[in-house]
Amino acid sequence: MSEISIQLENLSFKAQQLSDQASQLALAAVESSGGHSDFIIFGITVLVLACFVGYYVVWSVTPALHSPLMGVTNAISSVIIVGALLAAGPIDATISKYFGLAAVGLAAVNIFGGFVVTNRMLSMFKKKS
Amino acid sequence: MSNLTSVAYLVSSVLFILSLRGLSHPTTARRGNFYGIVGMAIAIITTVSNPGVLSYKEIAIAFVIGGLIGSVIAVRIQMTALPQLVAAFHSLVGLAAVFVAASAFYNPSAFNIGTVGNIPLGSLIEMAIGTAIGAVTFTGSIIAFGKLQGFVSGNPLVFKGQHLLNLILGFRDNRINCKILY
Known part of the structure; x- marks a missing residue:
């Protein structure tokens, strides 16, 4: 009787070990793939929805506003700075970081320039009307 | 990416859409430009507060x-x-x-x-x-x-x-x- 209970205990210990290993493997698998297939589906969803939003939002624009709209669209496109900041983030000086910093600088030129230019165009528009 | 970060990015995306929308009418154009600036500020602040950015x-x-x-x-x-x-x-x-x-x-x-x-x-x-x-x-x-x-x-x-x-x-x-x- 006691033999069986010892065997049972051993078995349950082994099962516990196995389940631990399995969960670690699953974690490693998720880490190595970075949840990537999900991310692609998510990305495609965003892309398609953004196409519709862009189409409907920009469709009925007054011709006089085409230039400022181009200006603000250009300014918003510098949201690439998000990627640039992530690239420039790490402390250690690598080539990747300097690429990131260069991209931060270029995007910053565009952010400030873009919004200021749009503002100037709009103020011109206001005076005329 | 934490939930707060995702929400912040969502808010800034919505502000960008509102910005483009605002720019399509003369009466709302200036407000549209302002929405764009706020959206960009939120996106930058959120990214800089990311733990990987040091x-x-x-x-x-x-x-x-x-x-x-x-x-x-x-x-x-x-x-x-x-x-x-x-x-x-x-x-x-x-x-x-x-x-x-x-x-x-x-x-x-x-x-x-x-x-x-x-x-x-x-x-x-x-x-x-x-x-x-x-x-x-x-x-x-x-x-x-x-x-x-x-x-x-x-x-x-x-x-x-x-x-x-x-x-x-x-x-x-x-x-x-x-x-x-x-």
């Missing part, structure tokens, strides 16, 4: 230098030169996109897409597409700037033997594609 000093220097250059040029330029200025600025975004893709290739762990030499195929394809689009944006915007400014003629570029050259290029391209595929 080199605040260098980032601040790059950001301030870029911001100063952009503001000074945008304030000083003549009104009539604004369209070409937008084109010139836009070329910088293309270049920045190329830099970001290159950076992701050399240090993928900063973007959570694997390690050096072990990047998932999907991310590699994304990077390739990103680099190509960025490069086309860069050169295309420079040509647009040149045409608006009058550096480059607005006439289509035609030269003798153009069609023959295109044919050869197309053929050669096909050969390369076939070599890659088989």
Whole structure:
């Protein structure tokens, strides 16, 4: 009787070990793939929805506003700075970081320039009307 | 990415949409520009507070230098030169996109897409597409700037033997594609 209970205990210990290993493997698998297939589906969803939003939002624009709209669209496109900041983030000086910093600088030129230019165009528009 | 970060990015996306929407009517145009600025500020602050972003000093220097250059040029330029200025600025975004893709290739762990030499195929394809689009944006915007400014003629570029050259290029391209595929 006691033999069986010892065997049972051993078995349950082994099962516990196995389940631990399995969960670690699953974690490693998720880490190595970075949840990537999900991310692609998510990305495609965003892309398609953004196409519709862009189409409907920009469709009925007054011709006089085409230039400022181009200006603000250009300014918003510098949201690439998000990627640039992530690239420039790490402390250690690598080539990747300097690429990131260069991209931060270029995007910053565009952010400030873009919004200021749009503002100037709009103020011109206001005076005329 | 924490939930708060995701929500912040969502808010800034909505503000960008409102910004474009605002710019489509004269009465709401100024408010639209303001929404755009707020959205961009939220996106930048959210990203800088990401735990992976630590080199605040260098980032601040790059950001301030870029911001100063952009503001000074945008304030000083003549009104009539604004369209070409937008084109010139836009070329910088293309270049920045190329830099970001290159950076992701050399240090993928900063973007959570694997390690050096072990990047998932999907991310590699994304990077390739990103680099190509960025490069086309860069050169295309420079040509647009040149045409608006009058550096480059607005006439289509035609030269003798153009069609023959295109044919050869197309053929050669096909050969390369076939070599890659088989």
